[in-house]
Amino acid sequence: MRRSRQVAHFAGLRTEAGCSISVAIGLQLCLAANRAGPIWHVYPKGARRASQQIFAGCGAAGRGILKDPKAEERSLDCARDDKLKSRLTESRGNSKSQKRRRDAGGTKKEMTKFIHVGGRPVWAEISLKAILHNLRVIRKQVDGNGGAKNSKHRERMILAVVKSNAYGLGAVPISKALQKAGTEWFGVTCANEGIELRESGIRKRILVLTGFWPGEEKRLLENYLTPTVTRVDDLRHLERAAKSFLGKLARGKSSRGNSSRGAFSYGSLFAAKPSRVRFHLKINTGMNRLGISPSEVEAFARALAECPHLELEGTFTHFASAEDFIGGQTVTQEELFRSCLDRLRALGVEPGIVHLANSGAICARPETWADMVRPGAILYGYHQRFDPPEKRSEVMAQMPLEPCLSLRARIISLRDVPPGEAVGYSARFITERPSKIAVINAGYADGVVRARTNRGCALVRERRVPLVGTISMDLTTLDVTDVPGVALGDVVTIYGKDGKSAIEVSDVAPEIGTVTSDLLCALGRRVPKYYV
Numbered sequence: 001m002r003r004s005r006q007v008a009h010f011a012g013l014r015t016e017a018g019c020s021i022s023v024a025i026g027l028q029l030c031l032a033a034n035r036a037g038p039i040w041h042v043y044p045k046g047a048r049r050a051s052q053q054i055f056a057g058c059g060a061a062g063r064g065i066l067k068d069p070k071a072e073e074r075s076l077d078c079a080r081d082d083k084l085k086s087r088l089t090e091s092r093g094n095s096k097s098q099k100r101r102r103d104a105g106g107t108k109k110e111m112t113k114f115i116h117v118g119g120r121p122v123w124a125e126i127s128l129k130a131i132l133h134n135l136r137v138i139r140k141q142v143d144g145n146g147g148a149k150n151s152k153h154r155e156r157m158i159l160a161v162v163k164s165n166a167y168g169l170g171a172v173p174i175s176k177a178l179q180k181a182g183t184e185w186f187g188v189t190c191a192n193e194g195i196e197l198r199e200s201g202i203r204k205r206i207l208v209l210t211g212f213w214p215g216e217e218k219r220l221l222e223n224y225l226t227p228t229v230t231r232v233d234d235l236r237h238l239e240r241a242a243k244s245f246l247g248k249l250a251r252g253k254s255s256r257g258n259s260s261r262g263a264f265s266y267g268s269l270f271a272a273k274p275s276r277v278r279f280h281l282k283i284n285t286g287m288n289r290l291g292i293s294p295s296e297v298e299a300f301a302r303a304l305a306e307c308p309h310l311e312l313e314g315t316f317t318h319f320a321s322a323e324d325f326i327g328g329q330t331v332t333q334e335e336l337f338r339s340c341l342d343r344l345r346a347l348g349v350e351p352g353i354v355h356l357a358n359s360g361a362i363c364a365r366p367e368t369w370a371d372m373v374r375p376g377a378i379l380y381g382y383h384q385r386f387d388p389p390e391k392r393s394e395v396m397a398q399m400p401l402e403p404c405l406s407l408r409a410r411i412i413s414l415r416d417v418p419p420g421e422a423v424g425y426s427a428r429f430i431t432e433r434p435s436k437i438a439v440i441n442a443g444y445a446d447g448v449v450r451a452r453t454n455r456g457c458a459l460v461r462e463r464r465v466p467l468v469g470t471i472s473m474d475l476t477t478l479d480v481t482d483v484p485g486v487a488l489g490d491v492v493t494i495y496g497k498d499g500k501s502a503i504e505v506s507d508v509a510p511e512i513g514t515v516t517s518d519l520l521c522a523l524g525r526r527v528p529k530y531y532v
C-alpha cells in the first residue's frame with residue numbers, strides 16, 4: 001500500500017513539475033556554488049518544496065545532510081524497506097485504524113524505517129559508523145602491530161585524506177565525525193577545500209597536500225591551513241605572505257587571529273612563539289608530479305635559511321604504486337626519501353613530522369609508517385588491488401574494513417519487452433527472451449558510471465540483476481525478469497548491501513578498469529547524502 005502511494009507521488013512529481021524541477025536544479029546548483037541563498041521563482045504546485053528537499057544536500061561539499069527536521073528520525077536501512085515493512089505490518093496487526101495511520105504517512109515509529117527522499121528517488125547512504133570503525137582499524141594497524149617505531153616513539157598521527165569532498169562522500173560531515181574521534185590532521189587539496197572545513201568548525205590541523213598557486217598562500221594562512229611547499233620558489237611567496245600575516249596577527253588585525261576563539265583554537269598552528277608559520281615540504285621521489293627533486297635539497301635548505309618567518313614542520317613524499325609487491329618502485333622511493341631526510345639533517349634542517357604512507361602502504365608496508373600516515377581509500381572502507389592479487393586477501397584479513405557507501409534508487413518504471421527489442425540509446429542491448437525491464441532514476445550524472453553499460457549488476461530484493469543497455473545521464477535500465485514479485489518502487493542497490501547480498505564500489509572498479517576512488521568521486525552532487 002505504501003509502495004503504491006510512493007509511486008503515485010513520484011509519478012505526480014514527474015508530470016506535475018518535471019521540467020520546472022530541472023530549472024530549479026540548475027538554479028540551485030549555481031546558487032549553491034556561489035554560496036548565496038536560493039531565490040525561488042514561481043513553480044507549479046509542489047515543485048518548489050520537492051526541489052528544496054531533493055537539493056538540500058547539493059551545496060558545496062558536506063552540506064549533504066538533508067536539513068529536514070525529521071531527518072534524524074529516519075533510519076537508512078532502505079534496502080530492507082520491504083522486509084521491515086512486512087515485519088512492522090505483522091507485528092502491529094492490521095486493525096483499520098493502524099492501517100489508516102500507515103497509509104497516511106506512517107507513525108513516528110514507522111518513519112524511522114524509511115527514507116523519504118522527497119522527490120527523485122536516488123540517494124546515497126554514507127555510514128559514519130563504518131568510517132569510524134575503519135579509523136580504529138587503521139590506528140590499531142599502525143600503533144598496535146609492532147611496525148617500526150616512529151622516531152619519537154610516540155603513537156603515530158593520522159592525517160585523514162578528505163580532499164575532493166572526501167572522495168565525493170562529503171568532507172564536512174565526515175571530517176566532523178573524524179575530528180570528534182581524535183583524528184589529528186586532515187588533508188585537502190586547495191584553500192577552498194580547507195576553508196570549507198574551517199567554516200564548518202574543523203579546528204584540527206589541515207594540510208593542503210597539493211601545494212599552492214601563487215596568490216593562494218595568503219588565504220591559506222588567514223584560514224590557518226598548513227601549506228605544502230612543492231617547489232623551492234614557493235618559499236619566497238610563502239615567506240612574504242607569512243611576514244605580512246604574522247605582522248597583522250601581532251597588530252590584532254587578522255580576521256580570525258584577533259578573536260578569542262581564533263587565538264585559542266589556532267595557537268598550536270604556529271611555532272612555540274607565534275613568530276613563524278609552519279609548512280610541510282613535499283619531495284618528489286619517483287611519482288614525478290609534485291615536490292622538490294632530491295637534487296634540490298641543498299637549494300631548499302639555502303632558501304629556507306633566508307625565510308625568518310617560516311618553519312619546516314613536516315616532510316613527506318607520495319608513493320606511486322604502494323600496492324605493487326612485484327615491482328620495486330616503492331622501495332626505491334622510500335630509500336630515496338630517507339636519503340633526502342639525511343641530507344636535510346646534515347644541512348642543519350630538521351625534517352619534522354615525517355609522513356609517506358597512503359592506504360596501500362598503511363596496509364602492507366610497516367617500514368613506511370614513520371610519524372604520521374595518510375589514509376584515503378581505506379578510511380572509507382575500500383582495500384586497493386594488490387600485486388600479486390593474493391596479497392589482498394592477506395591484507396583484508398589483517399585489516400577488516402567496512403565499506404561506507406550505499407547508493408540506492410527505486411524502480412520508477414517496469415515494462416514487459418518482447419524478445420528482439422532494443423533497450424536504451426544506440427540499441428546496445430537487445431532482449432533475447434520476454435523480459436521485464438526496470439528503470440531507475442539514476443544515471444551517470446548520479447554516479448552510475450557509463451562504463452558499466454551492459455556490464456555488471458545491481459541488487460533488487462537481494463538478487464543480482466544485470467544492468468542492460470546504455471547508461472544515460474539520468475536513467476539506467478535493468479533486466480529484472482528473474483526477480484519474483486518485482487514491483488514499482490522496489491529499492492535497487494547500486495553499491496552497498498541488500499540483506500545478505502552486496503556489491504561494493506571496490507568490486508565494480510576492477511570490472512571496468514578503474515580504481516575505487518574514481519567511482520566514489522563520480523557520485524553526483526544532485527544525489528542527496530544521508531549520514532548514518
Ligand SMILES: Cc1ncc(COP(=O)(O)O)c(C=O)c1O
Nearest residue numbers: 161209318358359374375376377
Ligand atoms: C599526498 C597524498 N597522500 C595520501 C593520499 C591518500 O591515498 P589513498 O587513497 O591511496 O590512501 C593521497 C591521495 O591521492 C595523496 O594525494
